[in-house]
Amino acid sequence: MRFFAILRIALNALRRNKMRTVLTMLGIIIGVSAVIAMVSIGTGARAQLEAQIESMGQNIVSVFPNFRRGGVSSGASGGEGFTVGDCDAIASEVPGVVAISPEVRAGGQAIYGNKNWSASVYGVNSDYLQIKSWNVVSGSNFSEQEVRTAAKVVLLGKTVVTELFDGNDPVGEIIRIRNVPFVVMGTLEPKGASLMGSDQDDAIIMPYTSAMKRLAGNRAAIRSMIIQSESPAVMSLVEQEVTTLLRQRHKIQDGADDDFMVRTQDQINEFATGTSKTMTALLGAVAGVSLVVGGIGIMNIMLVSVTERTREIGIRMAVGAKARDVLVQFLTEAVVLSLLGGGLGIALGMGTSAIIASQMNWPTLTPGNAIAGAFAFSAAIGIFFGFYPARKAAQLDPIEALRYE
Amino acid sequence: MRPIIDLQSINRVYRTGAVDIHAVRDVSLTIHPGEFVAVMGASGSGKSTMMNTLGCLDQPTSGLFLLDGIDVSKLSPEQRAEIRNQKIGFVFQGFNLLARTTARENIELPMLYAHPPLSRREQEERVQHVLELTGLTQRADHVPSQLSGGQQQRVAIARALVMKPALLLADEPTGNLDTRTSIEIMGAFQDLNEKGITIAMVTHELDIAQYCKRNIIMRDGRIISDRPVENRSWAATEMKKLESEQLAADLAS
Ligand SMILES: Nc1ncnc2c1ncn2[C@@H]1O[C@H](COP(=O)(O)OP(=O)(O)OP(=O)(O)O)[C@@H](O)[C@H]1O
Ligand SMILES: [Mg+2]
Numbered sequence: 001m002r003f004f005a006i007l008r009i010a011l012n013a014l015r016r017n018k019m020r021t022v023l024t025m026l027g028i029i030i031g032v033s034a035v036i037a038m039v040s041i042g043t044g045a046r047a048q049l050e051a052q053i054e055s056m057g058q059n060i061v062s063v064f065p066n067f068r069r070g071g072v073s074s075g076a077s078g079g080e081g082f083t084v085g086d087c088d089a090i091a092s093e094v095p096g097v098v099a100i101s102p103e104v105r106a107g108g109q110a111i112y113g114n115k116n117w118s119a120s121v122y123g124v125n126s127d128y129l130q131i132k133s134w135n136v137v138s139g140s141n142f143s144e145q146e147v148r149t150a151a152k153v154v155l156l157g158k159t160v161v162t163e164l165f166d167g168n169d170p171v172g173e174i175i176r177i178r179n180v181p182f183v184v185m186g187t188l189e190p191k192g193a194s195l196m197g198s199d200q201d202d203a204i205i206m207p208y209t210s211a212m213k214r215l216a217g218n219r220a221a222i223r224s225m226i227i228q229s230e231s232p233a234v235m236s237l238v239e240q241e242v243t244t245l246l247r248q249r250h251k252i253q254d255g256a257d258d259d260f261m262v263r264t265q266d267q268i269n270e271f272a273t274g275t276s277k278t279m280t281a282l283l284g285a286v287a288g289v290s291l292v293v294g295g296i297g298i299m300n301i302m303l304v305s306v307t308e309r310t311r312e313i314g315i316r317m318a319v320g321a322k323a324r325d326v327l328v329q330f331l332t333e334a335v336v337l338s339l340l341g342g343g344l345g346i347a348l349g350m351g352t353s354a355i356i357a358s359q360m361n362w363p364t365l366t367p368g369n370a371i372a373g374a375f376a377f378s379a380a381i382g383i384f385f386g387f388y389p390a391r392k393a394a395q396l397d398p399i400e401a402l403r404y405e
Numbered sequence: 406m407r408p409i410i411d412l413q414s415i416n417r418v419y420r421t422g423a424v425d426i427h428a429v430r431d432v433s434l435t436i437h438p439g440e441f442v443a444v445m446g447a448s449g450s451g452k453s454t455m456m457n458t459l460g461c462l463d464q465p466t467s468g469l470f471l472l473d474g475i476d477v478s479k480l481s482p483e484q485r486a487e488i489r490n491q492k493i494g495f496v497f498q499g500f501n502l503l504a505r506t507t508a509r510e511n512i513e514l515p516m517l518y519a520h521p522p523l524s525r526r527e528q529e530e531r532v533q534h535v536l537e538l539t540g541l542t543q544r545a546d547h548v549p550s551q552l553s554g555g556q557q558q559r560v561a562i563a564r565a566l567v568m569k570p571a572l573l574l575a576d577e578p579t580g581n582l583d584t585r586t587s588i589e590i591m592g593a594f595q596d597l598n599e600k601g602i603t604i605a606m607v608t609h610e611l612d613i614a615q616y617c618k619r620n621i622i623m624r625d626g627r628i629i630s631d632r633p634v635e636n637r638s639w640a641a642t643e644m645k646k647l648e649s650e651q652l653a654a655d656l657a658s
Contacts, residue, residue, distance in 0.1 A: 311501075321518045
């Protein structure tokens with residue numbers, strides 16, 4: 001029998017029971033659209049995540065104070081953060097460290113003309129931008145000399161430029177932070193949201209010495225340190241060495257908890273992608289279940305259809321249809337049903353993900369192989385769940401089928 | 406000449422729960438190419454059961470059935486389907502048309518399963534031919550529910566003829582039809598038979614059986630009479646008679 005003849009018979013049969021056809025397809029539609037939406041959103045979110053991870057810089061090892069540590073702090077620097085000495089020691093003693101920058105956090109209103117804006121102020125050294133792979137778009141980075149002299153200079157993130165200068169080039173202008181005037185040396189390229197969701201462009205960056213001396217009255221501690229290591233391979237080695245070194249420097253007794261935490265970029269990535277993987281697995285399970293339920297729906301309706309059309313099967317067999325012809329006919333019907341459902345599901349899934357994405361401000365990507373996969377899977381469901389009813393039809397005895405009332 | 410149909414001591418027993426129904430008992434029958442046989446008998450005498458066997462739809466419980474010299478019981482279901490498709494045209498007692506499917510599509514049905522497949526053009530020509538033969542050209546795109554009983558019967562006949570079978574089996578092709586349509590159909594059968602098609606048909610009516618060449622009578626599953634037809638009726642003559650009778654009746658009223 002010719003392919004198009006088979007297809008036409010299948011389409012005619014499905015057209016005769018439009019409502020039933022649509023309801024039967026619903027399971028597959030929902031299942032496939034769930035899968036497609038999930039994959040699209042997941043892929044978009046992962047692309048976003050990858051960009052965010054990228055924005056952290058490369059081969060980064062971060063050192064934070066351990067806030068969870070109980071008990072009395074041991075020594076001047078315990079729990080409080082780190083000293084310039086810690087920083088220098090890591091730079092000179094730990095192998096595999098390419099660069100290190102302390103991070104001093106300070107807050108305060110930044111004022112320019114009649115505008116003011118409360119931004120996060122980061123005190124860092126001149127290697128910081130390079131560590132974070134953060135480029136200066138206009139003006140220039142401050143120099144080591146300016147760090148040493150605690151110069152009153154700042155670099156502004158995109159958000160600060162927008163808020164204080166309406167997006168005009170602020171290089172050379174003077175802004176005031178806690179009444180201290182700072183010269184704007186440069187502006188930074190936009191980086192977007194961080195992994196934690198905060199706006200990385202809402203930042204004022206200055207030499208850490210300036211942040212400590214000019215803004216915090218010399219008492220501000222180094223809250224954290226950011227280290228760039230040579231390669232991904234040495235990150236955990238750097239982590240270990242830094243831990244040993246800091247325990248020594250902070251005079252922590254054997255058995256006592258660290259008063260700091262060292263995290264490699266890998267660990268942060270794992271945590272971030274780990275959650276998204278769990279979500280994907282969960283949604284995948286839900287989608288899988290609904291696809292199986294959809295498949296069972298198809299099987300159910302195909303069984304009803306075979307029973308209803310017993311006479312038709314008998315007539316076809318009487319005029320020469322072989323068991324194989326009948327099998328192929330019903331199988332085609334099931335596959336057309338599931339493929340149609342799959343196609344509608346793909347459209348619905350892409351639509352849904354587009355809406356969700358625009359609501360959440362995410363990029364969505366529907367990968368081509370997800371579409372191909374959804375089609376293939378729909379066809380497979382049609383074949384799998386259509387086979388039993390089709391075989392039942394094919395095994396009918398012509399004369400008994402003709403007598404069926 | 407080798408018989409096209411050779412039944413040797415055929416039995417067909419339906420096993421339905423407690424009692425066995427012996428629908429066909431020890432029937433032996435040979436039909437040669439070119440014959441035109443009418444099978445008669447009371448209701449329940451086993452006519453349809455025998456026809457289904459001849460049509461390779463049903464298998465006898467015992468006995469031998471040679472179709473064109475081939476033992477049908479030795480064939481696979483696939484091979485029997487092929488024979489039904491290629492060699493035999495079957496007109497069912499209850500038409501058995503596909504509902505909600507046009508006359509044309511019903512007639513095309515056997516061609517869907519033809520092996521090797523027929524070309525699109527060949528299919529169209531054949532449909533056109535049998536539509537003309539059965540006078541259904543005007544009704545080709547009607548579905549069965551829009552057709553009269555006689556028209557449905559003719560669609561069934563057209564479908565049986567579209568594969569150009571060597572053997573036409575018809576189970577009461579003129580049941581439920583008026584005299585005029587019956588004569589028309591018998592005329593078509595006589596034409597086909599003249600062209601060499603072997604025909605076996607079931608009928609209850611003696612005057613219909615008179616159009617055939619040979620009459621068989623069944624009772625309780627056995628053949629009790631088998632004789633050639635004398636004074637055979639011809640459709641053309643009978644039609645003229647019918648028309649003059651009608652004219653006379655019209656004039657009288
Ligand atoms: N599928 C079946 N199961 C059981 N008994 C059957 C079956 N088909 C037919 N019979 C029985 O077989 C006998 C012969 O039936 P068949 O249909 O051959 O009669 P028939 O001569 O064609 O009658 P009619 O003229 O009414 O069509 C009947 O007694 C009938 O009840
Ligand atoms: Mg009968």
